[in-house]
Amino acid sequence: MRITCPICGERDRREFYYQGAASMLDRPDPDADGQVWSDYLHLRDNPAGLTRELWYHEAGCGAWLIVERNTVTHEIIGTELVEAADAD
């Protein structure tokens, strides 16, 4: 599996650290209900098919990426920087 970092280009999967579903970016309000926080931390859509995930280019530029990927075929559909996605 190879992942294209928007900054460094196409690299071996081993340069990247997998964090989990990109829903981790939708952090609840600090005052949100305990249930909301628990759901955020533990529950996952866990789709069989297309998914959006957080990967970290650990052995490269150190950027956090959103990787769109197929969990059934391991195909990588696209990558973008979290920073860019988060800007708005």
Add this chain to the structure above:
Amino acid sequence: MRFSGLKVLKEGLTGNKGWTPHWRDPEPKDAYDIIIIGGGGHGLATAFYLAKEHGLTNIAVLEKGYLGGGNVGRNTTIVRANYGLPGNSEFYSHSLKLWEGMEQELNYNVMHSQRGIINLFHSDGQRDAAARRGNAMVNQGDDAILLDREGVRRMLPYLDFDTARFPIYGGLYHPRGGTARHDAVAWGYARGADMRGVDLIQNCEVTGIDIEGGRVTGVQTTRGAIRAKKVGIVVAGRSSQVAAMAGMRLPIESHVLQAFVTEGLKPVIDHVVTFGMGHFYISQSDKGGLVFGGDLDFYASYAARGNLPMQEHVMEAAMTLMPMIGKAKLLRSWGGIMDMSPDGSPIIDKTGIEGLYLNCGWCYGGFKAVPGSGFSFAHLIAQDRPHDPAAGFRLDRFETGRGLMDEEGTGAQHNLH
């Protein structure tokens, strides 16, 4: 048909013409008292114990493929009771006791072999952790022996003791741990359930769960709708999809775990051995193949095959621990889909929907749990209250924080357990 030494002898002398199918292949009925979704080890054992322990037999097990085609037939067959935390300890202890009586209980040869497991350690810190775990095992009433380096050398002389990058300090020896023939476990429970009247329905994928007024009323399948008073979900790596049919979102992420087997060799590895400084563990099957594996590929996956980086890591770890393994030829590798939970421990619980029960989150350690999980899940479904040894496997522990069982202390990230 009962299996016995006499029967084998008789069949051997008369052309093996008297063997019959081990279970029926029934058409699904319109309605059952209980439907179990998933014909893996846990689903089949649940059906067996519902019939045997609770006298409930109007039951169907619905399996989308063939019985035993999932993880129960893909694992590396290690059976042990060496957990360290309350909740897990009593459960796996109970499960191991069921293993020890399984062949008699099922009248089926599952080739359960208590050859002993040795978890190697390679530093002072790891030795302390092993001693602590060993004490927890002994306190639970199970067996554990702390071996020093010479103790390990006497049992496993083929390891590299002299030039290894990570010297072997010793090992935690669990004599009652071992292996079993995984397929036979599925077949044995299937046959036992079928004999007691349970319908095992293959090629029957559940595509919907019917709920009326907060109560489950049946399921939709590729072979039609089937009504039921109670439904148990036991589908391992597919838990999120099936639970979603009932509107639930689970604390599960599915990951691929790989395993490997070499060509058949003469007996060389007598125990189960695990490496402490990388992802590698090994045993030798009765056919002679070296069966070994490592860790997850670490990214979410529903492909029952993995990628090369973990394969390379596993081979490297094997070579540093036992250089002799380099002479063996690798025959096959494969993968299975693991239902990873946020604390690495399983869930056996009711759901918010009346009559709907959930059994999942076994991560990569659910083979040893097959009898215990089936026994406890059957108890929950039949009596609507948890079975003591599995009472800690609550779904709400992630929300309350009470009773989390994070054996490795890695936090709530699913793939780190």
